Amino acid sequence: MRISCRVWYQMQFMVFMMVAWVLSVTMVHAQDxxxxxxxxxxxxxxxxxxxxxxxxxxxxxxxxxTRVNVGSAQEGAGQTGLAHMFEHMAFKGTPRLGTKDYQAExxxxxxxxxxxxxxxxxKLSRNADPEKVQSLFDLFKLRQKEASQYVIKNExxxxxxxxGGVALNAFTGADVTGYFYSLPAxxxxxxxxxxxxxxxxxxxxxxxxxxxxxxxxxxxRTESQPFGRLLExxxxxxxxxxxxxxxxxxxxxxIQSYTMTDAKEFYQAQYVPSNMVTAIVGDIQxxxxxxxxxxxxxRIPAGSPPPPLRTVEPTSIAEKTVVLQDxxxxxxLEGYHKPAATHVDxxxxxxxxxxxxxxxTSRLFRSLVRDKQIAVSVGAYxxxxxxKYPHIWLAYGVPGRGVSNQVxxxxxxxxxxxxxxxxxxxxxxxxxxxxxxxGLLRSLNNNLGLAMHMTDYHMLFGDWRELxxxxxxxxxxxxxDIRRVAQAVFQPTNRIVGMIETVPPPSVGLPAxxxxxxxxx
Numbered sequence: 100m101r102i103s104c105r106v107w108y109q110m111q112f113m114v115f116m117m118v119a120w121v122l123s124v125t126m127v128h129a130q131d132x133x134x135x136x137x138x139x140x141x142x143x144x145x146x147x148x149x150x151x152x153x154x155x156x157x158x159x160x161x162x163x164x165t166r167v168n169v170g171s172a173q174e175g176a177g178q179t180g181l182a183h184m185f186e187h188m189a190f191k192g193t194p195r196l197g198t199k200d201y202q203a204e205x206x207x208x209x210x211x212x213x214x215x216x217x218x219x220x221x222k223l224s225r226n227a228d229p230e231k232v233q234s235l236f237d238l239f240k241l242r243q244k245e246a247s248q249y250v251i252k253n254e255x256x257x258x259x260x261x262x263g264g265v266a267l268n269a270f271t272g273a274d275v276t277g278y279f280y281s282l283p284a285x286x287x288x289x290x291x292x293x294x295x296x297x298x299x300x301x302x303x304x305x306x307x308x309x310x311x312x313x314x315x316x317x318x319x320r321t322e323s324q325p326f327g328r329l330l331e332x333x334x335x336x337x338x339x340x341x342x343x344x345x346x347x348x349x350x351x352x353x354i355q356s357y358t359m360t361d362a363k364e365f366y367q368a369q370y371v372p373s374n375m376v377t378a379i380v381g382d383i384q385x386x387x388x389x390x391x392x393x394x395x396x397x398r399i400p401a402g403s404p405p406p407p408l409r410t411v412e413p414t415s416i417a418e419k420t421v422v423l424q425d426x427x428x429x430x431x432l433e434g435y436h437k438p439a440a441t442h443v444d445x446x447x448x449x450x451x452x453x454x455x456x457x458x459x460t461s462r463l464f465r466s467l468v469r470d471k472q473i474a475v476s477v478g479a480y481x482x483x484x485x486x487k488y489p490h491i492w493l494a495y496g497v498p499g500r501g502v503s504n505q506v507x508x509x510x511x512x513x514x515x516x517x518x519x520x521x522x523x524x525x526x527x528x529x530x531x532x533x534x535x536x537x538g539l540l541r542s543l544n545n546n547l548g549l550a551m552h553m554t555d556y557h558m559l560f561g562d563w564r565e566l567x568x569x570x571x572x573x574x575x576x577x578x579x580d581i582r583r584v585a586q587a588v589f590q591p592t593n594r595i596v597g598m599i600e601t602v603p604p605p606s607v608g609l610p611a612x613x614x615x616x617x618x619x620x
Contacts, residue, residue: 135567140385142392146401147373150392151553151563153380155546161287161381162266162546164279165294166554168376169369170272170485171347172408178357180313180349181365183271187309188362189278190255190269193296197254197304204249208304211242212359215307219358243307250304255297262286266547273343273485275558279547284382288391294377295395298370306359314355317348325427325599332421333432333597334484337491341412343484371402376557378550412436412489420596426604431504432597433511434493435588440486441559446572447584448492452481453531454523454581455514456494460530462517463494467510473502474510487559491595492588504598518585522578532573539570 140152170182194201218235221227259267259280267280282290321327331346338344348354379388415436437448455463456479467474480493496507542548557563 136564139563140389141563142389144372144392144397146397146399147371147404148396148399149376149557150396151376151378151550151557152383152385152388153378153546153549153553154383154385155380155549156382159284159382160281160546161284161290161379161383162279162281162550163290163294163377163379164277164547164550164554165298165375165377166558167276167278167370168274168374168558169276169405170274171345171349172273172342172485172488173369173405174342174345174349174365177353178361178365179345179353180347181357181362182276182369183347183349184310184313184354184357184362185366185370186269186271186276186278187313188301188303188306188366189297190253191302191304191309192251192255193300193302196258196293196296197251197302199249199251201249201302204246204302204304207242207246207249208302208359211239211246211307214239214242215358216360219356223356239307247305247308255293258289258293262289271347273345273347274487275485277551277554279550281381281547287379287383287388290379291388291391291395295398298375299399301366303359303362306362310354310357313348314351317351317354321346321348322351325423325425326430328425329421329423329430329432329597329599332423333434333595334491336419336421336597337434337436337595338412340410341488342408342410343412343488343490347484367402369405371404372396372399373401373404376554378553378557378563380546380550380553408488415593418591418594418596421598423597423599424602425599426602427599429498429502429504429601430495430599431498431507431511432493432495432595433508434483434491434595434597435590435593436489436595437492437588438489440482444580444584446569446576447580448481449535449573450523450528450531450576450581451518451585452479452492453534454527455479455518457531457534462514463496463511466514467496467507471510473499473506475499504600508596515585515589518581519589520582523581528576528578531576535573536570 138154142150142152144150171179174181191197194205198204214235218232218239221235222232256267259282263283263286264280269276269278271277278294321331334346335344438444453461455461456477458464459469461477463477463479467477474496476497478495480491480495483491483493494511496511498504498507539552542552552566553563556566556569559565
């Protein structure tokens with residue numbers, strides 16, 4: 100999309116203004132947060148859905164994100180991957196979108212689900228009859244074909260694109276699911292209709308076709324990638340009890356077994372308004388938007404809030420190691436259990452992460468890559484697989500040619516031990532504070548970035564204002580804090596190790612009964 104000079108300068112001015120706002124907050128002047136609050140309205144519908152409205156009339160566009168407080172951690176046994184599966188279903192339309200004849204389609208979908216349930220019941224029975232299984236499968240495929248004739252493919256996305264929408268997308272994680280895009284400012288009512296519509300009455304059309312798409316995603320991202328396979332084994336080993344051990348994509352057998360009925364029940368239990376937060380940021384007028392939110396989103400029944408997660412991961416009492424032997428290049432991971440992102444020490448963990456792994460001046464890069472030249476790459480995941488509950492801080496190193504994982508391991512632990520016994524430098528601490536603030540500022544430079552951060556902090560802390568208060572906490576991190584936290588976390592019993600050990604590929608020979616050239620035409 101071509102941007103006019105006038106619009107470009109307006110965007111630059113808005114960036115400057117946003118930086119000024121946030122920098123002023125870092126000076127801990129209460130009135131500066133108050134001045135930002137003048138542009139924000141928090142509106143909660145009677146059904147419990149919370150909206151954060153931010154007026155930024157710089158360019159005639161707005162962005163939004165709806166963050167749903169559900170991810171793979173909320174899935175039950177045998178249903179891993181359902182949170183991600185519903186993300187796909189949320190784009191399939193409603194009784195009024197995506198169908199040529201909903202009354203006929205509804206009948207076809209009922210028949211389809213009945214056929215699949217019968218097929219699956221026979222397939223999973225202890226004394227399954229292969230001929231009956233095949234017959235029921237054939238009937239299911241017939242019903243699937245009958246239902247597909249009513250589908251208008253991608254109508255939801257096509258409408259948004261036709262009306263000037265961009266960046267239509269969604270994501271699913273261990274903790275949350277998110278939906279977002281941007282639209283011209285004069286399309287606010289279209290947004291309110293489309294977004295409320297797909298959560299008011301989603302239609303699970305093309306469910307089993309889309310389930311196959313998800314299974315292919317798993318093959319590509321996990322089963323075909325050594326790093327993906329290692330991470331799945333790593334996280335399932337790291338968490339003995341907590342559902343963080345579920346892969347977000349789901350286990351293969353679950354993906355291939357869950358049903359349209361399962362997905363509907365999951366949606367009805369989790370997608371209730373009190374479990375959802377939406378931020379709308381851009382060229383909007385709050386007094387005009389709120390009636391539209393009441394009109395469209397107010398249609399959605401309140402429902403019952405889902406119960407909180409009960410399972411708490413026990414304190415780790417043993418070091419755990421996962422070794423994957425594979426023909427790929429070696430890789431070394433080392434992770435440590437840490438508290439949830441809401442913990443008072445989270446800024447200290449941010450400092451440790453930054454000092455160890457942020458950029459070419461970081462300790463791990465300078466030691467392993469630049470000086471010792473034993474690794475070609477180093478990095479970290481600060482919150483794996485999520486951050487709402489206690490999770491894993493994870494560092495990794497890719498050994499150089501001829502270097503073993505054990506050499507990388509020793510170098511990593513040497514740096515971890517230094518944090519436990521020696522103070523970081525004044526320069527490192529100052530650099531962390533500057534980069535942490537600058538990184539947050541960059542993420543707030545656009546409407547969508549601000550919307551994402553506001554909903555993230557509102558869902559984690561119950562108050563979007565924590566986004567701005569959090570910045571000030573960087574200044575209170577001390578050298579003693581870093582030593583204290585490092586001494587607590589970098590302990591063998593708190594550690595999970597994962598590595599890929601390179602082995603030769605398996606030899607592939609011809610079957611004994613075959614000869615060279617056999618079967619060629």
